[in-house]
Amino acid sequence: MIHHAKDRPTLVDVAREAKVSLKTASRVLNDEPNIAPATAKRVRTAMLKLSYRPNELARGLKGRRSATIGMVVPNVADPFISSAIKAAQEIARQRRSVLILASSDGDESLEREEVEILLSRQVDGLIIAPADGRHCTVDSFIAAGVPVVAFDRPMQNAEIDTITVFNEAAAREATEHLLSHGYRRILTIGARPELYTCIERLAGYASTMKRAKLKPETLLVARESDLTPELIRKVLSGKKPYEAVLTLNGVITMMVLQALREIGVQVGTDLPLVSFDDFRLADVLSPSLTVVRQPAEELGRKAAQLLFERIQDSKTIPPRKLSLSTTFLLRESCGCARESTSITNLE
Amino acid sequence: MIHHAKDRPTLVDVAREAKVSLKTASRVLNDEPNIAPATAKRVRTAMLKLSYRPNELARGLKGRRSATIGMVVPNVADPFISSAIKAAQEIARQRRSVLILASSDGDESLEREEVEILLSRQVDGLIIAPADGRHCTVDSFIAAGVPVVAFDRPMQNAEIDTITVFNEAAAREATEHLLSHGYRRILTIGARPELYTCIERLAGYASTMKRAKLKPETLLVARESDLTPELIRKVLSGKKPYEAVLTLNGVITMMVLQALREIGVQVGTDLPLVSFDDFRLADVLSPSLTVVRQPAEELGRKAAQLLFERIQDSKTIPPRKLSLSTTFLLRESCGCARESTSITNLE
DNA sequence: ATGAAAGCGCTAACAT
DNA sequence: ATGTTAGCGCTTTCAT
DSSP: OOOSOTTSOOHHHHHHHHTSOHHHHHHHHTTOSSOOHHHHHHHHHHHHHTTOOOOHHHHHHTSSOOSEEEEEESOTTSHHHHHHHHHHHHHHHHTTOEEEEEEOTTOHHHHHHHHHHHHHTTOSEEEEOOSSOSSOOOHHHHHHTOOEEEESSOOTTOOOEEEEEOHHHHHHHHHHHHHHTTOOOEEEEEEOTTSHHHHHHHHHHHHHHHHTTOOOEEEEESSGGGOOHHHHHHHHTSSSOOSEEEESSHHHHHHHHHHHHHTTOOBTTTBOEEEESOOTTTTTSSSOOEEEEOOHHHHHHHHHHHHHHHHHSTTTSOOOEEEEOOEEEEOSTTSOOSOOEEEEOOO | OOOSOTTSOOHHHHHHHHTSOHHHHHHHHTTOSSOOHHHHHHHHHHHHHHTOOOOHHHHHHTSSOOSEEEEEESOTTSHHHHHHHHHHHHHHHHTTOEEEEEEOTTOHHHHHHHHHHHHHTTOSEEEEOOSSOSSOOOHHHHHHTOOEEEESSOOTTOOOEEEEEOHHHHHHHHHHHHHHTTOOOEEEEEEOTTSHHHHHHHHHHHHHHHHTTOOOEEEEESSGGGOOHHHHHHHHTSSSOOSEEEESSHHHHHHHHHHHHHTTOOBTTTBOEEEESOOTTTTTSSSOOEEEEOOHHHHHHHHHHHHHHHHHSTTTSOOOEEEEOOEEEEOSTTSOOSOOEEEEOOO
């Protein structure tokens, strides 16, 4: 089954139509110098007339660049991720490249596979949000000298550009705010404690608590799905009740909110809460949710920008580690009265 | 700046290593028949030894298939869309293809551009969620004989596979439910009335109202952003107050919810509401939101499946028009008491 | 300023 | 069962 109509005009057809050589046509196509304006015009006219479209596969084959970048993420449908994808795609477009999207589904071996596939597609570069991050899954890219940028989480043992948010500072800020309300027994709920983001956020929380001479208390589960309503009920109904909760990501927030409703605990009044990750309905909830917003789009944009810089200028620059600030969206669930304010952490 | 290390082994290297001809190596690579098991094994060993990876660009160039599909959507970050992308990507992976993701940003001319770019990448097929849908933007694909499937909205004047949801039935079901509560003055709020989805949903609402001998009443704006709190306040504070509201998409729901809160109208009690599109926090809101859920993932999966069928078997099948059922998620905002139930419309 | 010829890495006839 | 010979559509030496 041949789909690509064989009759699509090639550069040879254009050259013939314009009565020039193949190379001249190629020169015009690539805006190379040293071409007579009149000739260039003839070629362009021919291109238009034949409605010529260069075959990018053929261009890529010749070695230079495929004008393609790859992006591997754990979950395409995650709002944080999809916002980043959107931004990265826009940058790619500006740079006249296309974006091949792949999903690791949070699985490291799948991630490895996708990475290999992308490499065999000759992508010019790769943006990766590591499924795990404790092992390097991009050795083949590094070996091939194709740029990679890690995004949201760093990748161990890889000398690559990395862009994250200030997770620790964000957790510190959230914790400090909760402390400023006078809460002492603050519980932090997290999942997948091996993950970089979890570790960092936990560290920000714990150090802040210790500085206030308070005991950090955490509920950590292996996977988000382990966070059953029963478990939450059990933990929250200990003898000394917690005075506030900090949830370490959006999925957890969802599950906690769900569980709290089931057991009849009113968020904000009965139990103040601050969440990592913003939601579309977060400020329509009652109480509205005080959250740490991550700059998803900017993260994606920046990742793509770093990548393209690296693609143009491979060796010269040493690996860069960038972090972006989160935004603390002060709403009601932390115990504050309704009146929207937002504070950006400045680290 | 050459990135693709020129020293990546090629099939020629593999052939040499295995002491066979290029073609034999190619045969093994493609699992073609008529090859001695011993030879095949030698070749595979050589591949492993050299850690050979086929160059997909070169394979694609030769004409057959690029093992690439394209997907053009209005907004990558839209939860409905990103869920569909996720599913489509998974199917592509199963079919050993990759997914190039492009965004039209809701703009028809940008959509045309992206479509052209994809064609020049020799994609084997295209999934498109038309930005507008009133004009065909995929003529070049049709001319080239490359399969296209329209997704979420049909594309005018294009004889292509199309997959949508039962918009009209969904709106009818929502309206009927509102009527069953005894509400008579039901306002429907929509945007971009030229869009297929809006037209269909409006039709479902209007016909249901008429069948009940009631007057359909609508607030329709050109773009979602025109839906200011002032406008909503003005419309809702007419002399004869509305008894319920139906919002025609998620963005509108957000804006209405926001506006309602600003003007102090309590959703559900003061003003019952049913929304198109589900939200992550919809059932944690109080009242929780009764919504029409669209099967986003299934839509994406089905679109990809249709596309791959078409890729394998281009001409034989006539264009197919598929629709999937929505799910009416009965929660509280319609005026129902809390007790989760869900009903699927069966059309 | 323009052109001829040689591939990029692979698959596809057509041998043998 | 295996090999030889041509290209795919483009870019790139190296001429002129």
